[in-house]
Amino acid sequence: MYKVIEKCLFILAVLCGVSSSRVLELSDKFIDISNDGVWFVKFYAPWCAHCRRLEPVWAHVAQTLYSTPIKVAKVDCTRFNAVATHFKIRAYPTIMFIKGPYRHEYTGDRVKEEMVNYALRMSQPAVQKVSHADSIGYLKENHPVFFGYIGKQHGPLWEIFTIHAEKYQPHTWFYAMTHEVVKHDMKPPNETAIFVYKEDDAFFFEANSALLEDKEALNVTLDKWINAERFGFFPKITRSNINDLMDTEKYIVIAVVSENKLSEITQTEQDFKDMVEGIIKTRKRDLHHRFQFGWMGNPELANSIAMTELTVPHLLVLNSTTSHHHMPDDDPVLMTPEAVVMFLEQIHNQVAPIYGGNNWPVRMYRGFFEARTTLTNMWRGNPVLTALVFGLPLGFLSLICYSVCCADILDAEEEEAPETHEKKD
Numbered sequence: 001m002y003k004v005i006e007k008c009l010f011i012l013a014v015l016c017g018v019s020s021s022r023v024l025e026l027s028d029k030f031i032d033i034s035n036d037g038v039w040f041v042k043f044y045a046p047w048c049a050h051c052r053r054l055e056p057v058w059a060h061v062a063q064t065l066y067s068t069p070i071k072v073a074k075v076d077c078t079r080f081n082a083v084a085t086h087f088k089i090r091a092y093p094t095i096m097f098i099k100g101p102y103r104h105e106y107t108g109d110r111v112k113e114e115m116v117n118y119a120l121r122m123s124q125p126a127v128q129k130v131s132h133a134d135s136i137g138y139l140k141e142n143h144p145v146f147f148g149y150i151g152k153q154h155g156p157l158w159e160i161f162t163i164h165a166e167k168y169q170p171h172t173w174f175y176a177m178t179h180e181v182v183k184h185d186m187k188p189p190n191e192t193a194i195f196v197y198k199e200d201d202a203f204f205f206e207a208n209s210a211l212l213e214d215k216e217a218l219n220v221t222l223d224k225w226i227n228a229e230r231f232g233f234f235p236k237i238t239r240s241n242i243n244d245l246m247d248t249e250k251y252i253v254i255a256v257v258s259e260n261k262l263s264e265i266t267q268t269e270q271d272f273k274d275m276v277e278g279i280i281k282t283r284k285r286d287l288h289h290r291f292q293f294g295w296m297g298n299p300e301l302a303n304s305i306a307m308t309e310l311t312v313p314h315l316l317v318l319n320s321t322t323s324h325h326h327m328p329d330d331d332p333v334l335m336t337p338e339a340v341v342m343f344l345e346q347i348h349n350q351v352a353p354i355y356g357g358n359n360w361p362v363r364m365y366r367g368f369f370e371a372r373t374t375l376t377n378m379w380r381g382n383p384v385l386t387a388l389v390f391g392l393p394l395g396f397l398s399l400i401c402y403s404v405c406c407a408d409i410l411d412a413e414e415e416e417a418p419e420t421h422e423k424k425d
Contacts, residue, residue, distance in 0.1 A: 022062035024073035028080040039098040040065065040119045042074040043084060048092040060112045061119070070119050097122045097170075104170050109240050121173060126165040130177040136185050139175065144199060144232050146173040150182055151192030156212060160219050161194055164226050171244075172230045194222070196229040201284065203229065224249070228292075233284060234277045237294040239301060245320065250292040251347060252318040253280075256310055259297035272313035272333060279337050287341075290348055292320075300373070307356065307369045315340065317347055323358040 026041070042058055044051035062072035077084035077092070087096060087103070095106040097119060104122060108114045127149070130136065139146055149161050153176060165174035179188065186195065186202045194205040205225050211218050228248040237245060237254060245252055255276040257269040265273070273295050280293040287293075296302050302310050305318060305325055313333060317326040326347050328335060335343075346352040356362055378385075 022066045026073050026075040028082045031086050038070050040072045043089045043094040045092045051093045126169045127174045130175050149176045150188045233280045235294050237296045253293045254316045255295040256302040256314040258312045269313045324354045325356045
């Protein structure tokens, strides 16, 4: 009992203070106890604007997780450099989940719901056991996407499933169950099976006997399948997850709309977004193996992909393997679901027009487009500051060039001057 009290006092000694938002403020002594318990830590610098914007969201995360074993904390890396060095912090803010010797950097969207779900998932074992049939209904209600293993928990399929559960735990949920548990909800194709459940439907991993005998091929195939299936049918696409979506090796079908500061869109954009979402919901069995649908509320990201100013709403299809993109010739607002499906079939059959790519001319033009877009946005936001930032260097450069040119002219005149005053005999 004495040791427990002593340990608790030692942990409290680490804390410089506890804010009213339930966020623990850590010092450099955190290094000594970081392996004890479960921590969700924000590494920040007071001068960082991104850190200041995250502060109220982080307070809500701490309040939501207060009744759980997860300790939500923050540490000022400008005051405690040893902590930043120990955890290899290279950017601010860095959000890290620490569970014993394991450290996982959070790279998702910095919104409360996403971070809370991430912390709750990471605090659990990578593969959780489900022993009651009633639990399946709970999982369906609370997890839009989760993976499951059915059957005896031994053999190559179970072994590789647990390996990939550890790898993809930061992104989704993994469960293990028996045939008895799922007999009323689904019919596994084999004695041992792996499935992904997303939005009221289950999709099974196809593993024949030849694949099960080749452990290396099974490892690669299952890894690709989990990575491709871990997204919902129609997620929001942002700068933080677009690279992960590119790893699915599918066509990325994007409904481009423009959200305002309140995350609102116009009714026309909402109707278009609902139409595109309805396509994958009604034809998921046919399309989801080849196409990953989603929507984008930031037209600037879509413009960067298309290298042009897109009108909203718009439809953009990105080839994740070649970085090419496709756009319909017709006005997307006037397209019917049947017309969109026909357009997607043309893309899959490689008869639709192709734009972009990843060759050097395209890269150079993309760099030019990004620079022009950045300069335009700077000018619209603050023309005076933009004029000073770019005008002063150009002015100095012009002055230097003028001085060099004028110096050459003066030198030439001085050399020619004696010839004009020679005396004639």
